[in-house]
Amino acid sequence: xxxxxxxxxxxxxxxxxxxxxxxxxxxxxxxxxxxxxxxxxxxxxxxxxxxxxxxxxxxxxxxxxxxxxxxxxxxxxxxxxxxxxxxxxxxxxxxxxxxxxxxxxxxxxxxxxxxxxxxxxxxxxxxxxxxxxxxxxxxxxxxxxxxxxxxxxxxxxxxxxxxxxxxxxxxxxxxxxx
Amino acid sequence: xxxxxxxxxxxxxxxxxxxxxxxxxxxxxxxxxxxxxxxxxxxxxxxxxxxxxxxxxxxxxxxxxxxxxxxxxxxxxxxxxxxxxxxxxxxxxxxxxxxxxxxxxxxxxxxxxxxxxxxxxxxxxxxxxxxxxxxxxxxxxxxxxxxxxxxxxxxxxxxxxxxxxxxxxxxxxxxxxxxxxxxxxxxxxxxxxxxxxxxxxxxxxxxxxxxxxxxxxxxxxxxxxxxxxxxxxxxxxxxxxxxxxxxxxxxxxxxxxxxxxxxxxxxxxxxxxxxxxxxxxxxxxxxxxxxxxxxxxxxxxxxxxxxxxxxxxxxxxxxxxxxxxxxxxxxxxxxxxxxxxxxxxxxxxxxxxxxxxxxxxxxxxxxxxxxxxxxxxxxxxxxxxxxxxxxxxxxxxxxxxxxxxxxxxxxxxxxxxxxxxxxxxxxxxxxxxxxxxxxxxxxxxxxxxxxxxxxxx
Numbered sequence: 001x002x003x004x005x006x007x008x009x010x011x012x013x014x015x016x017x018x019x020x021x022x023x024x025x026x027x028x029x030x031x032x033x034x035x036x037x038x039x040x041x042x043x044x045x046x047x048x049x050x051x052x053x054x055x056x057x058x059x060x061x062x063x064x065x066x067x068x069x070x071x072x073x074x075x076x077x078x079x080x081x082x083x084x085x086x087x088x089x090x091x092x093x094x095x096x097x098x099x100x101x102x103x104x105x106x107x108x109x110x111x112x113x114x115x116x117x118x119x120x121x122x123x124x125x126x127x128x129x130x131x132x133x134x135x136x137x138x139x140x141x142x143x144x145x146x147x148x149x150x151x152x153x154x155x156x157x158x159x160x161x162x163x164x165x166x167x168x169x170x171x172x173x174x175x176x177x178x
Numbered sequence: 179x180x181x182x183x184x185x186x187x188x189x190x191x192x193x194x195x196x197x198x199x200x201x202x203x204x205x206x207x208x209x210x211x212x213x214x215x216x217x218x219x220x221x222x223x224x225x226x227x228x229x230x231x232x233x234x235x236x237x238x239x240x241x242x243x244x245x246x247x248x249x250x251x252x253x254x255x256x257x258x259x260x261x262x263x264x265x266x267x268x269x270x271x272x273x274x275x276x277x278x279x280x281x282x283x284x285x286x287x288x289x290x291x292x293x294x295x296x297x298x299x300x301x302x303x304x305x306x307x308x309x310x311x312x313x314x315x316x317x318x319x320x321x322x323x324x325x326x327x328x329x330x331x332x333x334x335x336x337x338x339x340x341x342x343x344x345x346x347x348x349x350x351x352x353x354x355x356x357x358x359x360x361x362x363x364x365x366x367x368x369x370x371x372x373x374x375x376x377x378x379x380x381x382x383x384x385x386x387x388x389x390x391x392x393x394x395x396x397x398x399x400x401x402x403x404x405x406x407x408x409x410x411x412x413x414x415x416x417x418x419x420x421x422x423x424x425x426x427x428x429x430x431x432x433x434x435x436x437x438x439x440x441x442x443x444x445x446x447x448x449x450x451x452x453x454x455x456x457x458x459x460x461x462x463x464x465x466x467x468x469x470x471x472x473x474x475x476x477x478x479x480x481x482x483x484x485x486x487x488x489x490x491x492x493x494x495x496x497x498x499x500x501x502x503x504x505x506x507x508x509x510x511x512x513x514x515x516x517x518x519x520x521x522x523x524x525x526x527x528x529x530x531x532x533x534x535x536x537x538x539x540x541x542x543x544x545x546x547x548x549x550x551x552x553x554x555x556x557x558x559x560x561x562x563x564x565x566x567x568x569x570x571x572x573x574x575x576x577x578x579x580x581x582x583x584x585x586x587x588x589x590x591x592x593x594x595x596x597x598x599x600x601x602x603x604x605x606x607x608x609x610x611x612x613x614x615x616x617x618x619x620x621x622x623x624x625x626x627x628x629x630x631x632x633x634x635x
Contacts, residue, residue: 083334
């Protein structure tokens with residue numbers, strides 16, 4: 001595959017409202033491969049750029065189920081199978097006593113899955129990314145809002161996309177080198 | 179309904195965040211503490227003292243490893259002395275951080291945004307202090323890892339019917355989840371520091387810690403989902419941790435321990451002492467670093483109200499304990515109550531009642547709820563009171579149980595005190611470092627509180 005010379009075109013906006021409006025119009029104009037960057041989470045922005053499938057809850061649920069099963073089966077196997085020990089005449093498989101650790105293991109596995117699942121789905125850690133080549137992008141973690149159309153988009157053409165983004169009245173436009 | 183809500187909100191005199199701030203000024207103000215502001219002499223003195231206390235703790239623990247548990251005041255019948263008192267005290271303090279960051283997030287209490295970060299740090303450091311005690315209390319501390327179920331050549335496993343092993347799982351899960359919750363909250367702020375820092379080393383370190391965060395809308399979406407789910411998981415977890423700690427006592431048959439009120443009253447007591455610690459940290463921090471616009475009177479008032487409410491639950495717990503001592507007709511329970519009120523440890527018990535029940539009632543007065551100095555002092559009183567509570571539960575219950583022939587007394591030694599005070603030093607040293615190295619207030623969550631963050635679809 002031929003290496004793209006540019007990664008995309010990036011538009012800078014002043015406010016969250018401007019970004020969300022611009023994202024909406026860009027998506028409606030038929031651009032699929034776009035992304036928006038903001039210094040804090042903006043409700044509804046992900047939907048505007050066409051992101052609908054968040055798999056984090058599924059990952060957490062699977063993690064939680066695995067954790068719960070691990071916790072319970074571990075105790076069952078250790079106390080009733082591998083080394084049965086009579087403690088005060090209690091049954092080897094004394095399930096009520098196993099509930100606490102089962103619960104804790106559920107929380108532990110689900111929580112670890114939430115954090116590492118989120119990072120993995122986001123493709124993080126990723127120390128280098130082309131958007132960091134834009135000098136103005138350092139404000140994306142402070143008070144500026146950015147919208148990018150990737151050059152891999154079907155509708156992307158260097159001049160046309162640039163004109164389109166210009167029509168959204170951004171504060172600045174920059175080409176993102178690959 | 180909606181109008182009524184708006185009216186209630188506007189009727190609040192003190193806002194969550196001072197007026198006139200923008201995304202930029204909020205960012206600059208918080209990150210400047212870490213990036214540009216030079217460390218003051220006061221910081222060095224404070225950190226120095228805390229560091230020396232930490233060294234004292236390490237000395238005491240080193241001597242303990244050399245000599246054994248005999249250097250402490252623990253003797254039969256009081257096998258659980260300062261170590262368990264301090265363990266329960268510290269872990270309880272940690273609970274307020276999780277309450278603020280998780281439970282108040284689920285309840286959509288936006289005022290939490292300016293205190294959750296350092297409250298979570300407080301949780302983490304308090305749990306670290308708490309974790310030291312059971313580990314050094316096991317008698318042969320170098321074998322403390324026997325608590326975990328690992329495949330060993332001995333072929334035996336932990337005893338899962340015991341609340342003590344439940345505690346191992348509860349506390350280690352709590353430490354892990356608290357650390358993850360704290361770290362995930364820091365990621366976007368690390369990106370801010372990475373982009374603001376001028377020193378190359380700082381850029382690299384914060385850059386690594388930020389994991390390459392770039393604030394993509396897709397990332398934020400998954401981030402918020404994970405954060406919310408983590409809050410949902412941490413909420414039952416934090417309640418379970420102190421419940422399991424209370425099981426350590428309640429499942430035993432010792433009079434003064436064997437009671438069903440313990441779980442809720444332990445959890446309430448934990449939050450009570452935790453909020454007291456939050457205030458003791460927040461009041462000096464906001465003053466020294468000029469953060470009065472971010473940690474406003476509203477925060478102090480709300481924390482005071484939480485203390486008042488949980489303090490009343492704790493008082494109810496004491497009341498029920500006393501009532502059951504009389505009502506159960508059990509002579510040992512009745513004796514435990516009498517012994518608390520009139521026995522050799524009556525002074526700590528009465529001091530506990532004064533510190534935890536009587537003095538905090540002044541928080542009903544609005545003027546004191548908004549006075550930082552008064553709150554600071556009352557919080558100190560509550561922390562002492564909650565420590566005394568654990569002392570009463572652990573020591574006074576054990577020292578006189580069923581057989582008069584096996585009664586005894588507990589006198590803490592200098593090593594007990596050095597270890598205890600040393601952990602306070604360690605806690606403060608970690609807080610001092612945290613204030614200088616990481617943003618003490620969540621920057622990105624503060625941005626969401628600003629009016630300009632609002633969008634309409």
